[in-house]
Amino acid sequence: MKTIGILTSGGDAPGMNAAIRAVVRSAIYYGCKVYGINRGYKGLIEEDLEEMNLSSVGDIIHRGGTILKSSRCEEFKTEEGRKVAVKVLKKYGIDCLVVIGGDGSFNGALKLTELGFPAIGLPGTIDNDLAYTDYTIGFDTTINTIIDAIGKIRDTSSSHERVNIIEVMGRHCGDLALYAGLAGGAETIIVPEINYNVDDVCNKLDTTKKRGKRHSIIILAEGVGNAQDLGKEIVARTNADLRVTILGHVQRGGSPTAFDRILASKMGVRAVELLLDGKAGRVVGTRANEIIDMDITEALSMTRDFDKETYEMAKILSI
Structure with a gap:
């Protein structure tokens, strides 16, 4: 492996730039050339790529988003589109590819591997939904x-004695709602993995009100339902003064935390080391604070177990 390609695909995530930096600099350290592919698989098919050097990734470890940009690509989902992609990779002498993204991006890496082109996946997604x-x-x-x-929001909620519903991302995975709700002291956390009842939510509001607390925070994962509709139901049952805040894409931006910068750096270096060892069709991850790698097909077939223990603990702490 003498030349490595790298792209980011799907939804952007803080820390992608740190991963790009780690791949580029470790590859150059080991004597490889690196091509950055802009706009994901779409840019690959359209030959939107350029050789990267040490300066290409200078001063990006702290930046959110991705300097390589990202996009969705329907054409790459076809066999013909993937063959065009492989042709482009070979035209530029690229021996292997590092893909940073979620499960859709990983499926693309798997398809390339099946066509005989080596690829490695790094998990870049804010949802934490890769099992x-x-x-x-x-x-x-x-x-x-x-x-x-x-x-x-709690500051203003407390001032006006209001109930606030905060809708966060997470269509199929409630990890963002769960862990942010626990750390943020939310009274109610609603996630896709656990069935909920509006009456239970209202009873919780009544309980907190009786003990003298006049404001409450409800965290709702977007995959459960519409926050505005839930708010109307709660108001109809309780006559509460209620506001809804949908955080939306503000959740994707921002300078990555130290944790994400370090995690991305470690994963990027491991990806390069795997490729230099002749290993492909794998994904890099972390378990029990250790960087691991495994077969991409096996990784994509795994089912994520929701952290019910933490969910129950959050309920106990919010009485």
């Missing part, structure tokens, strides 16, 4: 972004 790894790049930063928002 094989304890943490994904960007998850920790996003939790801290949500906690910051909870703190600000």
Whole structure:
């Protein structure tokens, strides 16, 4: 492996730039050339790539987003599109590819590997929804972004004695809602993995009100339902003074935390080392504070177990 390509795909996540930096600098350290591919698989098919050097990744470890940009690409989902991508990679003498993204991006890396082109995946997604790894790049930063928002909303919620619903990202995975809700002291946390009842939410509000607390924070993962609709139901049952805040894409931005910078750096170096060892069709992750790698097919087939123990603990602490 003498020339490595790198791209970011799918939703951006804080820490992607740290991962790009780690791949580029470790590859150059080991005597390899590196090509950065702009706009993910779409840019690959359209030959939007350029050789990177040490200066290409200077002063980016602290920056959110991705300097390589990202996009969705329907054409790459077709066999014809993937063959064009492989042709481009070979045209530029690229021997292997590092893909930073979520499960959709990993499926693309798997398809390339099946076509005989070596690829390695790094988990870059704020949702933390990849079952094989304890943490994904960007998850920790996003939790801290949500906690910051909870703190600000609590200030005004307390002043006006209001109930606030804060909708966070997480269509199929409730990790952001769970951990930010626990760390932010939310009274109620609603996630896709656990069925909830509006009456239970209202009873909780009544209980906290009776003990003298006039404001409450409800964290809702977007995959459960519409925050505005939930708010209307709660108001109809309790007549509460209620506001809804949908955090949206503010959760994707911001300078990555130290945790995400370090995690991304370690994963980027491991990816390069795997490729130099002739290993491909693998993904890098973390378990029990150790950097691990495993077969990409096995990783994609795993089912994530929701942390019910932490969920129950959050309920206990919010009585």
